[in-house]
Amino acid sequence: MKIFGTNDVNPRALAGQRIAIIGYGSQGRAHALNLKDSGHDVIVGLRKGGASWARAASDGLAVAPVAEAAADADLIAMLVPDMAQETVFAEEIAPHLTAGKTLLFAHGFSIVYRRIVPPREIDVVMIAPKAPGDLVRREYERGRGVPCLMAVHQDASGEAQARALAYAHGIGGTQAGVIETNFREETETDLFGEQAVLCGGVSELVTKGFETLVEAGYQPEVAYFECLHELKLIVDLMQEGGLAKMLKFVSETAKYGDFVSGPRVIDEHVKARMREVLDDIRSGEFARDWILENQAGRPRYHAMLERDLSHPIEEVGAALRARMGWLDPKHNQKQETDDPATQAAE
Ligand code: NAD
Ligand code: MG
Secondary structure, X not given: OOEEOHHHOOOOOOOOXXXXXXXXXHHHHHHHHHHHHOOOEEEEEEOOOOHHHHHHHHOOOEEEEHHHHHHHOOEEEEOOOHHHHHHHHHHHHHHHOOOOOEEEEOOOHHHHOOOOOOOOOOEEEEEEEOXXXXXXXXXXXXXXXXXXXXXXXXXXXXXXXXXXXXXXXXXXXXXXXXXXXXXXXXXXXHHHHHHHHHOHHHHHHHHHHHHHHHHOOOOHHHHHHHHHHOHHHHHHHHHHHHHHHHHHHOOHHHHHXXXXXXXXXXXXXXXXXXXXXXXXXXXXXXXXXXXXXXXXOOHHHHHHHHHHHOOHHHHHHHHHHOOOXXXXXXXHHHHHOOOHHHHHOO
């Protein structure tokens, strides 16, 4: 595996090129501001009258309707939600993709599942920061960056990788390292991670643990602390120093319990079902299902969201969190007025 750093960047790769950032959400805002502060010529492409327009303008960026921004740009970064990309591309970007331009993604979904099939005579690349946009921006402001994945899907110019790397450099990614991958690997591992482990796996582990304790007669408040609240302490240790640091900081009893009971809960059956999840991602079954769900107006999505939000753990948690001042977003308002994560949630 190769990790690209600042020394691998050809600063001339994007010299004189205008960059259009399409979408101004989590990633779009961070990329646009970082690239502008790095000296690039940036224009943000948005729906006229959309909620992001005023925010991008007040952040000091040039803003134009999507088609206009795409027409004027050499590199077009597709940072609208994955489910919106097909239509935005077909209606407002494709007509302006003349030879020599670059189309950039931060996630490979649209390309891998062929919702977007770009013309052959352009470069198609990916720079996928491994962090939410607010961290991409914050790290850049501190003179650092977050690691990125880089991939080249089409190299019509012979410059595709150099351009992608220069873009990653402009958002701060080369400070932390840029790892080469391909669209398929990034997309399939990203979907698998969020489904089996990060979002799906963890939320089910937490709620099933909570249910087990409450059904056995323990107080929900106590179960909440054990199964949800303390998760962050463990995850922080793992992120800082891997399993070794976590194991170093928990008690000997916790370690022994981890060794004997962890594999009983998360056993080979779980791994077999993880493989099924991965199979559905690789075959395109998951993508087909999610696209159809969108076309139908997301009825199951909304029902499942409602089911998660009305779980008893949410009610118990809200009451307990209200007593923990340091968790209250208002508590941190002074420091966080500029935090796009807070704004993005609005
Ligand atoms: P987002 O939902 O935060 O923001 C999308 C923005 O697109 C909106 O704020 C709006 O300005 C604009 N938009 C929405 N619909 C539009 C339309 N029809 N026409 C024009 N503009 C429209 O999206 P995001 O999370 O920044 O995701 C953008 C891309 O980055 C996706 O491909 C995603 O997979 C990828 N990505 C996201 C993260 C993350 O942490 N959020 C991390 C890595 C990669
Ligand atoms: Mg869930």
